[in-house]
Amino acid sequence: MIRDTVTRMLRRFAIVLIAFGACASSATPRNECEKPVYLTFDTGHMGIAPLVAEVLQRQQVRVTFFGANERTKEGDGSLGDHWAPWWRARAQEGHEFASHTWDHVYWRGDLGGKVNPSFRVRPSAGPREGEAHVLSAAGYCEQIDRAAHRLQAMTGRQPLPLFRAPGGKTSPQLLAAARACGYTHVGWSPAGFLGDELPSDKFGNAALLHTALRDIRSGDILLAHLGIWSRKDPWAPAVLEPLIQGLKERGFCFRTLREHPDLGKKQ
Template sequence: MWNMSSRLSPSLVALTAVIAAGAASLSLSAQAGTACDRPVYLTFDTGHMGVAPLIAEVLKREKVNVTFFAANEPTKSGGSSMDAEWAPWWKARAAEGHEFASHTFDHVYWRGDIAKGHDLSFKVKPSAGPRAGQSFTMTTAQYCEEIRRSEDRLREMTGKPPLPLFRAPGGKTSEKLLAAARSCGYAHVGWAPAGFLGDELPSDRYPNQRLLDQALKNIRSGDILLAHLGIWSRQDPWAPAVLDPLIKGLKERGFCFRTLREHPDYAAWTRRQ
């Protein structure tokens, strides 16, 4: 059989091989792209940070970028999640391409709306900071400042502008609270029902294997997923025991991972930065 390469110079043969290899690489890239048309959006809220290094290892190994919602919560080391001890950890996550947003600085829970004429304030109860456990009221301006405090600290630690998003602790909000936050530039992010990954639940009734099986069964394309960087009440840590097989299992099912910067509900909003 006539062999085309026998009629070509060695340099042309080499060039042909390079072109063929490049075409194969492009083909694989295209396949990877089509495999990633089922996005999910993994997010982490802060916590006691005891499992944060392990979570970071899994994310780096699996090449998964996520969105972190940060509050300055108490940690197992006796400090807080956005203090000087943890600043290098946050900076390293920024270098890896993760995104960040506010969880309010003192992890402030909304408890109710207070409307007096045209004035609006909110009943709140923080679980961190100097007024932890106390109930009091915040004006719209004060609540916006509470969101901004976390954003400012994240920017200081990471050198990266956080997304103009926030997550209210516990996901507890009202229409008035959401409107107030949007008026000062922040859109709220919740999570999908199937995206509640269960790391806040008691491990005796919700063991890790049950949570993993449930997530792999129920998560759908477009879901926002929620976990934490450490939950005080859970005896059998969710991460990395569930996180690692969850990521692998979702990938095997054709899912890919994206940050909230790319979420269709928030992409236009985040471009306003």
């Protein structure tokens, strides 16, 4: 009889615990995020791409990748067949994708008027690498579209209707042309420039990490790359994982641009 009484008491206690857990779960959703930051990666030589993927998977962080078909240390370009399995795996992990223009085309100036705009450009990849030439608005849109379509073909995931101009270099006329073909430009926050493009002899990893942890604020869009040719002391994973861990310790959480309160409305 004593055993039966104890059993009944334990069952009632378990029911209370389950009910309390359900209430707590509903009161505090698992996906609640009060201090979001938006980590983004542009393509590059892809030499550190596998290490970046390992860190993101280990830290359970989802990011937004902006892809261009840049020259790589291995394979046939960052959006080439060699790297297609890598992109497909990132899609399976829940990351998001957007265009960085196919040939990594830098805007250099506006030509023409608002009715028929064209642009002076200089791509850093592709058959016209390093060559200054002129693109019409339709030609620039084709550059955005081509990278977006390739990302979708590799990942099976619809890219975001966003793009990032190489170097963040734009003009009101260029942005208007991109909007006309369905794309919104995304730059980065001042504190979100993580410095992996800077020379490592003047801007060491420890200093870049310290600056980022000190200055990043809620809502910032952060920028890094999948390999910078000129940086001798790779930024990732040396800075990437301590940065993620440090921001988490400060109460930040990581979201993709699909979840951005302003950019998400455009999708």
